[in-house]
Amino acid sequence: MTWLYFLSFPLLLPVLTLMTGLVSALLWWLPKLPYLAPLMRWGKGMSPVIQGICGTLFVLATTFLSSSVWTAEDKAYEAVAVEARQVRQLRTLAHLFPEPRRSELVVLVHEYAEQSAAEWPHMTETGGSRAAEEVLNALYGAAVSLAGSEQMLSDQIIQALNAVGEARERRLDIARNSVNQDQWVVMLILALILGVAVTFVHIDDDRARAIALALVTVMVATALLLMIMHDRPFIGYEALGPEAILAAAKGL
Template sequence: MSDWLHNLPVPAMALVIFGFTYLLAATVFAAIALVATEERAKALKAISPGMLPVLGIIFGLFVAFTAAQVWGDSDRAGTAVSREASALRSAVLLAAGLPAEQEAKLRGLVRDYVSQAVTVEWPEMAHQEASLKATPPALAEALQLVVATTPQGRGQETAQREIVAALEQALDARRQRIIVSLASVNSVKWWCLYLQALCELLVIGFVHCDNRLGSAIAIALFATGVATSVLLIVAHDRPFTGQISISPEPLRQIMPEASAKP
């Protein structure tokens, strides 16, 4: 699925998906109505209605497996953002144990990192363009600052150790959210899902080919179920893309003055 569809508002996304699915269903209905002449109708009716539940179950399994991937990616993305915000908040709180100059500088570096994450990385993740090639300069500098600080007493030594651990955890959480931002349902799964739906639509049409009204109703109902399933998956397919996406609000909250909304 392309960027333009994922970035549509949910109502517009629904219009596109339902429109395409109903067009597919209408094409199937028209093709069967054209082919099912009086002689051929008997041959088409010979197809066992027992195929309907089998194909329906297979389609349901396809939807379940695809949805499981989407929900898993969404959960991992939310967890990564929460971990990152929590780690940065811990670093900011523990900075009070450092000398005043280092504390102020560390807070400023965390603010710079949050600002970059919100204004630069989030739009990149929305377009699946974020990269792990470079370490965020602000966070790398913060680590270097803390490591280079000479602790005065046990308290500062403990604070230094905990801040380093918190910053490393923030870096790891950032890596996780960027990795998850690159995940999506691939085109092979979408083709298989719609091909299975097409098979079910064809069998519905064949079984009811002698009853145009019944066939139209059955095809329309199944097409509605297909479109609803696809809409649900597409709306949540990319955790950081679209109207229903994970926002950087947890990062904004730990440093409210760090950045403005993108």
């Protein structure tokens, strides 16, 4: 279901509402089926309190997952901002050297930004690219090989490189960590249980059952919308891209 992440907000909400609405429509229709009606009647005396408990469990699960998702998203933006800031610092330090050292360092900084952008689409699957790591190693090698008179700048470059490497590792870790399949399954099962409870409570009133299931549909679709829009910060319609790092390497 990764394709859902690439839908815009105006399109994603109707799609999720339709998908959850189909399940709700099925639940509404089940008591009308002759061969299922007797089984459905077994839950006729269910207390509305059970419905409230099911709703509370779904809300709690959504709240915990949403908190984790939004925290990861904030950390993703922070990691990219730190990485871009340190890349800009590397470029600034590189321009303090005379030629040809200046050009060598500037080219390496540009190449790192390009390799970071190249690894972006694959972070969630394969992690970081070896090419980006090789450029970082080349920058470390260039900093270590600086002459004694340039030692102060060398130390500053190494500090910036350390910060870039740490920010990149955080970015890669966040890209690989998202709501896993088990968590999605649990959330959807709780939503289904809530729908079943609503169906049992309103089994004798078609109109009340339809209204209650419609409200559950909108609630579940909205919860899924919020989760999907923020779950994977580096992919999707509003994904966080490498533009800040590329701009920093160009001094923009």
